[in-house]
Amino acid sequence: MNINIQYRCDICSNTQLNEDKCQCCGSESLKKEEYVKENSQSSLSSNLEVVIVGGGIASLSVIRCLIEKGIHSITLICKEKHFPYYRTAIPKILLDPPFCNNPQFFIEQKKFYQKNKINILLGFTVKLIDLKNSIVIAEKDLVRQEIPFSKLVLAVGGEPNKPPFIQQSSSNDIIPIHSIADMEAINSLFETRVIKQVAIIGAGLSGIEISNALRRKSAKVTVTLVEIADRILPRQLSKTASKVFMDVLLKNGIQLKLNSQIKAILCEGNTKIIEFSNGENITCDLICYSCGIKSSVQLAQSIGCKINHGIIVNEYMQTNVSNVFACGDCCEYNGRCYGNWTDSMKQGIVCGKAIIGEFTKYIHTPMPYFVFSFIGVYSVGIIEGESILKQNGNEFMEIFLKDGCIIGGNLLGKIITKVQRDLVTSIERKTEGEEAQLLIEKWKTYF
Ligand SMILES: Cc1cc2nc3c(=O)[nH]c(=O)nc-3n(C[C@H](O)[C@H](O)[C@H](O)COP(=O)(O)OP(=O)(O)OC[C@H]3O[C@@H](n4cnc5c(N)ncnc54)[C@H](O)[C@@H]3O)c2cc1C
Structure with a gap:
């Protein structure tokens, strides 16, 4: 083993072999350290x-x-x-x-x-x-x-996937929802302009979380979620679960524009106009988008x-x-x-x-999705086929089965904490038949 000398930057942790300025951040605060080679x-x-x-x-x-x-x-x-x-x-x-x-x-x-x-x-x-x-x-x-x-x-x-109507728009402040820099750009627009109307394109996980954050940032802001599909969270929620969650969003002041194909985004000064294929349009001060990666x-x-x-x-x-x-x-x-x-x-x-030569195969297993906005939303497994449903106001459970076997579920509200763990276990164990039915009956009693 050889003892070697290197220099570590106090600011960014970069290591280098000479004690000049940090090659990474330019800092002059470098510390000598030994390392074993x-x-x-x-x-x-x-x-x-x-x-x-x-x-x-x-x-x-x-x-x-x-x-x-x-x-x-x-x-x-x-x-x-x-x-x-x-x-x-x-x-x-x-x-x-x-x-x-x-x-x-x-x-x-x-x-x-x-x-x-x-x-x-x-x-x-x-x-x-x-x-x-x-x-x-x-x-x-x-x-x-x-x-x-x-x-x-x-x-x-x-x-961030940039749909053609964003690529073709002359505005350079249509902001993706992807990084710290994007969030800082939104904050800076709020500091420098009057923002009253915001449109969020894409009603997936990040679009919904951002809508919630913007509503909480300023009660004066009107947020419109624009979605090409006929419902929100189309990949995670069934039609019924999505409907329950949409009602919650509407009650919290989020406007929804579903089945909405955008044709173009026009700019007039700081104002943006979203033109839809059906001839409608909306005007806004800020547009954010999350249309996939x-x-x-x-x-x-x-x-x-x-x-x-x-x-x-x-x-x-x-x-x-x-x-x-x-x-x-x-x-x-x-x-x-x-x-x-x-x-x-x-x-x-x-x-x-x-x-390092330890070969273990990668295996994809369906993972749950959470949304923490407004009420909790939880989705796991396969969300299609026959289902058993129970609802009490915003408390909602829909369990999906294939040939009597539990394959997935949507949960909304406080019921999540009571059912979530058992649901995941039942999917992993492929719980079926009478056992599956008894389990679902038990979950229904939690309402
Ligand atoms: C708002 C939001 C909410 C989300 N919610 C969920 C959720 O609820 N559940 C879930 O499972 N997933 C969610 N996701 C997705 C999840 O965050 C991503 O799938 C995950 O972070 C991807 O990790 P990664 O390491 O592959 O890539 P990234 O986190 O994208 O990291 C890649 C990094 O590489 C850098 N890079 C690119 N090119 C270069 C280069 N040439 N040189 C140097 N660096 C480079 C990029 O700048 C970036 O920092 C969400 C994402 C967002 C934005």
């Missing part, structure tokens, strides 16, 4: 230089896995200037702008990266991968870094990875290019880009293990 025969870790592109839950899961296995020669390159954070919690920034500095918002704290000697480059974008020489080239303003790798992980997530594939494509909707990976998160892995929202496994938190996390773990 094992010799080449002693372990697998000495041969590994893992570079991970993208700072989300997928990449952090890879890191956690590698650390657990004693691998510390890891560089994490994040385009955003923040440590990996809970993307699902960004709506909170609208209500409480300082929340984006709150430790609870970050999946791991700065000291985690310091303690584990992760070389983390915040605000750097990988522009180029030199596969022949196994080097990643990352840039931040005029700073350019070349980072060698033996294993490369692409965990670059996705970009498009996997980021450009980097992978540039080095010859196979691409379909996402970067194609096998069950170990390996791409077709040797020593290059992909996981999270950017990848496609078995013909599907899952685009959710839990799958990104699970794929990251599978990827981390594969890097």
Whole structure:
């Protein structure tokens, strides 16, 4: 084992071999530290230089896995200037702008990266991968870094899907619901303009959470949710459950525009006019949108990875290019880009293990979805086919069965806490027949 010297930046945790200004953030506050470099025969870790592109839950899961296995020669390159954070919690920034500095918002704290000697480059974008020489080239303003790798992980997530009517609009302040920067952009518009009418395009999970946050931000704001489908949360809720939840939204002052195909968005000064295909239109001061995610594939494509909707990976998160892995929202496994938190996390773990030669197959299992806005909404499993339903006001339960076997459910209101765990267990155990019926009867008594 050799004792080596490196310099760690107090501000961003970047490590480098010289004591000049930090190559990552320009800070002059660098501390000398020793690190142990094992010799080449002693372990697998000495041969590994893992570079991970993208700072989300997928990449952090890879890191956690590698650390657990004693691998510390890891560089994490994040385009955003923040440590990996809970993307699902960004709506909170609208209500409480300082929340984006709150430790609870970050999946791991700065000291985690310091303690584990992760070389983390915040605000750097990988522009180029030199596969022949196994080097990643990352840039931040005029700073350019070349980072060698033996294993490369692409965990670059996705970009908000931009429908043609947004691409063609002349307004550049139609804001996606995707990152801290987007929430800061919305907050800044509220500070600098009078915002009374907001339209949210897309009534999925994030569209609804943002509607709630905006209503709570200012009671004077009118929020209209615009959705092309005939109901809200069409992927998570049955028609009946969706109807119950829609009534709750309406009672809370959210206006709904369903079955609404947008033709164009016009701008007159700061005012925007959404024109619908049926000839109707609405006027608003701010438009936010959440119309799905498009996997980021450009980097992978540039080095010859196979691409379909996402970067194609096998069950170990390996791409077709040797020593290059992909996981999270950017990848496609078995013909599907899952685009959710839990799958990104699970794929990251599978990827981390594969890097060190521990091959465990990735298996997708249906995961529950929660909405915490207005009343709780919970959805798990398959939401189609025959169902058994019980409702009392906003308390709602619909259980889905196939050939007598419990396959999924929608729960709304306080009933969630009473039924949720048993419901998941019954789906996992494929509870069927009389046992399933008795269980559902028991759940009905909770109303
Ligand atoms: C408001 C909201 C609510 C959500 N709610 C839910 C929910 O209830 N349940 C659920 O399961 N999922 C939910 N999701 C989706 C979930 O957050 C994502 O599926 C998950 O965060 C994806 O993680 P990831 O690590 O794959 O990618 P990301 O979190 O997107 O991270 C990828 C990172 O890579 C960076 N990057 C891209 N290109 C480069 C480059 N060239 N160089 C360097 N860095 C790069 C990006 O800037 C980004 O920071 C929600 C998402 C949002 C926005």
